[in-house]
Every structure is written in structure tokens, then in C-alpha cells.
Amino acid sequence: MKINSLEFENFRNLDKNKIFPSESTNVIYGENAQGKTNLLECMWLFCGGHSFRGANEREFIKFGEKFSKIRLEFESTDRTQNAEIRYKGRNKEVFINGVKKKSGAELIEKFSCVVFSPEHLSLVKAGPGLRRKFLDGALCQQRLRYAMYFAKYNKVLNQRNALLKDINRNTSLADTLSVWDEHLSFLGAYLVQQRVKYVEKLQNLAIGFHSGISNNKEKLDIEYVSTISDYDVENTADIQEKFISRLQEKQRDDLYLGYTTVGPHRDDINILINGMKAKSFGSQGQQRSAVLSLKLAEAEALTSIREEKPVLLFDDVLSELDNKRQEYLLNKITDYQVFITCCENIDSRNLNGKLFEVKSGRVQEKDVPSFG
Template identity: 45%
Template sequence: MNVNSIHISNYRNIGEMELFPYKGVNVIFGENAQGKTNLLESIWLFSGFRSFRGSKDNELIKFGEDYLKSEIDFYGAGREQSAKIVISRQSKKILLNSVPVTAASRLIGNFNCVVFSPAYLSLVKGSPSERRRFIDSAICQIKPSYTKSISDYNKVLVQRNSFLKDLKFNNSSYDFLEIWNQKLAQLAAVIINERISYIKRLSATASDIYLGLSGEKEQMDIEYKMRVSSNRYESVSENVDAEHIEKLLKQSENSDIMYGSTNIGAHHDEIDIKIDNMSAKSFGSQGQQRSAALALKLGEAEILKEITGERPVALLDDVMSELDVNRQDYILNHIKDWQVFITCCEPSTVLRLCEGKTFEISNGRLK
């Protein structure tokens, strides 16, 4: 997969920009606050996922303008393709190969890219929900129907929670709780099993990358931990069945009713990242945490490549800082056959280690 051209109008601080990237490494450099991350973010939008900075659509439009427009020509699935996004203050229009698509999520699976930005450090340092979100969107990218499993699960969860409150305050019939347990357990089993099988694959790819990054000195492992009661987790590596989850929900009923919320299920599970058998979150150094997050993202890209047969486009925002030269060298070697957009303040760091095309950005324009 590679981008042949990008045409941007009014995207954040970028007024007008036309760019013809190289098939290999593209180094986007410039001083702070010039628009480097904005450029990466404008490419990422075509993945069909939300802004990796968590921004709302309206915030992406250049201050003082009414709309933004972004277009790319790319090569993917064996043919030349194009995509266009126009966002105004009232609406959002998306075209894939000149055909309108109803929602951005419909782009998922068409233009595949992976992004790494400093915000992804929270994959290792942040709360369990960050890791669940990462695994869930990675699965969505290779299995778009998983999006529906997640949204069905969340709907049933809301309904069970509101029923729990009903039970507490209105003495509703307990019989219905069994129905909600059953429904939720079935959907939870689908989600948990998808996550477990994805983590098996990710463990293999990401651990390999981490080993390389650390110069074969450190081992990274990923574990899925299922919450089995309000304060206990169990590692699981094989499929779980819905009946088992239903049993756990049954056991948790009393405390669920007391709290008015569901204490067991896919929304509470944890994904543990360990370096040399110790929690990376609690004991990892800055460089180790950064390396682990990077290994997870590059591992995700590797899986995407195995499944689609194509290397996704890699967007690496500010990855070089805090990594020693050996680690920097490993990353650039690892992705040398991919199309990469890598931002930095000083291009010589990257160009010392690999060849590539450079683009200097100043005040939202290409120099």
C-alpha cells in the first residue's frame, strides 16, 4: 500500500498543500508547531478511524475557514485508487474511488495505515481501557464485522446496567436478569475470544520486534487477563465459552446490583504487557515503555500485512526521541520496505540511518 499524492486544503494550520511522496521513507521535518503532525493526521483520516489525537471533526477545519478538503491517490489491493474527505461545520462527505460512502468507518480496510505518535505511550502507561481500545481497533481493521460485536455488546451492557438499577430501586423481577446475563455473556465470549486470538498473533510479531529493538537483550510478553470477580483477574490464553462468562456474571449479581453496574465482562478485562516478566507499566524505563508501545504498533502492522498481503503505510510521529541509536537503527531497518512518513525536527537523525525523501514544513506550508 502506498500513497502517490496528497492534496490538502484548510486542514488545521495547513492552508493548501500538494505532496508527491516517495515509495520508501518520507521525512517530514521542521520546527515545533509547524504542521508536521497535522500532515500525518490528515493521512490517517483515510484509515476510517477517528483522529489519533482524539479531536472532533470540527476542530480539524482551519481556523476562520468553513470547510476542509483532503484527497489522496493511493495504490492498494492491486490497483490505483482515490479517496476524498470534505468536512464542513455541518456535514462530512466521503468519496472512495468517486463513490460516496455513508460513514468514515466504511473506509476501514480500504486504505490501511498504522500510526505511532507519542500519545501511544499510553498504550503501556495508561489505563486498561487504552489497551482494550488498541486491540479492538486493530481487530476492526482486519475484521470490520467486529465493530458490530463491540457496539452490540455496549448496547446490551447499558441495558443490563439500567436493569440492575431497576432491581435495586424498583424491585423488578430477577428472572429478567438471567436473560441479560445470557445475552451479555454470548457477546462477551465473541469479543474475548477475538481478542485472545489476536493477542496470540500480536505476541509473536511484537515480541520479535521488541527483541530486535532491545538488541536481543529483553523479552516482551502480552497476556490477556479476564476479570473473574470485582477484584480478581485470571490469565487466559485459550477460548472461553459463553456459559463460563454467564456463570461469572451470576456470581457477581449481588455486587452488580449493589453498585448498579456490571463488574465482569469484556469491558473490564486487562491486557498485561511485560518486559522480562515485569509489568512494563509499573517497572519499565521511558525507553522501554516507548519501545514496547512501538513494538505493539509495528506488530499490528505486521499482522495487517500478513492478512492483506500488503504492507500498510506507516505514520511515525516523533518516534526517534528517547530512543538510543541502536533502537532508531532497528526501526528504520525494520520498515525500510514500507512507505513511511516520519516526522522529526532534525532530518539528519533519520537520513544518517536510511535514505529517503525530505519535506520541510514551515507555518503549514512546504518549503
């Protein structure tokens, strides 16, 4: 998967422009608050999800303007394709190869990228929410079905939680709870199954990266920790059944607390280094290495599923990694199209790719300096 060109108009602080990136590495540099992350976000939106900053879509439109338009031309499955997204007020219109689509979700199966930002560096030591976000973000990109079930699950979960609170005020509503349990467990069973399988796949891929980064000194393990137990992962009906029993077991607690205490929204992953929990026992460096291994594994997993390499977006991570890890990141990702943002004008004399400067929203291609 390669981006041939990216065009943007009224997108955040960026000046209207069209850029033609290199098919290998693209370094985007500039001072703080100039628009580097905005540029990556613009590419990321073509993956069909939402902003990786969790922004509201209306925020994309440049202050004082009424609409925003972004357009991507890319190579995928050996042909040139294009996608365009127009934001106007609360509305969004998506076109793929000139055809208007019902929703942005259809982009998921067309274009893919993996983003790595400083937020990810605390993946190991942060709370479980960030780890779930890591899994869900990856899975939503891999499968349209996962993205749809995930969105529905969250909706149903909110409805069930609202009902739990209502039952406290009006006990006659208690009969309707089982309907929501049925919905929630049906959707949740699929999420759990896909997550468990994905964690297995990640584990196999990450192990290799991690032993590379640690010079064969460390073994990385990841395991899925579920609030539902004893299910047959191949059988979603079985997961659903076990999920319902857990909901019933926990019903009194849930009613008391006013929220749902079991289900994939409460699950986690354990990250172990040489058999010990990295969160409690890993050094800062070990934790960062584990994250790097996981992100590289994510890109490889996506490659094997799509049979095509995703575009990699590294936002500001280089300066947070030490030299050895920077080098690993830059050398282990051959054959990918990469976009890297950084603050200082890094030594780009060996750059096999293009250099872009972002200054007050103006994106400008610069000559790659040659030796001598």
C-alpha cells in the first residue's frame, strides 16, 4: 500500500496543498504546533476510523471555514485508487474511486495504516484501557465486521448501563435486562474471539522482534486476560453462553454499581518479559522495547491479513527512543512506506526518501542534502 499523493483544503491549520510523497521514507519536520501531526491525521482518516487523537470531526475544518476536503491517491492491490472525504458542519461525505459511499467504514477495506505515537510508549505501564484500545484499533482496521460489532457493542453497553441505573429507581424494569444481556453477549462473544486469536498472532510475531531488539536476551509473551472464562475460543456460541452466565452471576453487583462489570470492555492483556509482568517488573527501556515489538508485530499482522503492507505513520516517537531502538525502527521496516514526524531537522544525508518541512501550516518539500 503506497500513497501517491495527498491533497487537502481547509484541513485544520494546513494551507491548501497537494503533496507527492516518496514510496519509501518521508521525514516531516518543523517546530511545535506547525501542523505535522495534522498532516499525519489527514492520512490516517482514510483508514476509515476516527481521529487517532479522539477528535470530533467538526474540529477538522479550518477555523472560520465552512468545509474541509481531503483527497488521497494510492496504490493498492496493484491498481491506482483514490478516496475523498468532505466534511461540512456535522456531515461527512466519502467517495471511493469517484463513487459516493454510505459511510466512512467502507474505507477500512481499501486503505490501511498503522500509527505509532508517544501515547503508545506507555502502553505497558498504563491502565488496561489503552491496551484494549491498541487491540480494538488494530482489529477494527483488519475487519469491517469487527469495527461494526465493536461500535454496536459500545452502544448496547451504554444502553445496558443506563438500564441498570433505571432499575434502581424502578424495579419493574428488571425483566428487560435479559434482552440486553442477549445482545451484549452476542456482540461481545465475537469481539473476545477475535481478540484472543489476534493476541496469539501478535505473540508469534512480536517474539521475533523483541529478541532482535534485546539481542536475544529477552523473551516477550503476551496473553489475553478475560473477565469471561472456560470458553472454547473456536465457538462463538460457547463464548456467548459463558458470557451470559457471567452477566447473571454479576447481576447484583452490576445493579448496585450501575455499570457492567464483565465483558470485553473490562478485559486486558498481560505483557510478560522473561515470564515476569513487564508492567510491574520491567525497566523503562524494557517496557519501551516491548511496545516497539508490539507495534511492529501489528504492522506485520496487518500485512499478512491484507497481503499488503500498511502505510506506517510515526508521530514524534523517534526522539523518545534511544539510538539503538531508533535504528531498529528505521532498519526493520524496509519495504514499507513510512511517514515520520520530528521536531529538529534530523540528519537526512542518508535518507532514502523525501523531506518535508511544515511551517505555520505550509507543507513544503525540501531537497535531501547530498554528501559534500
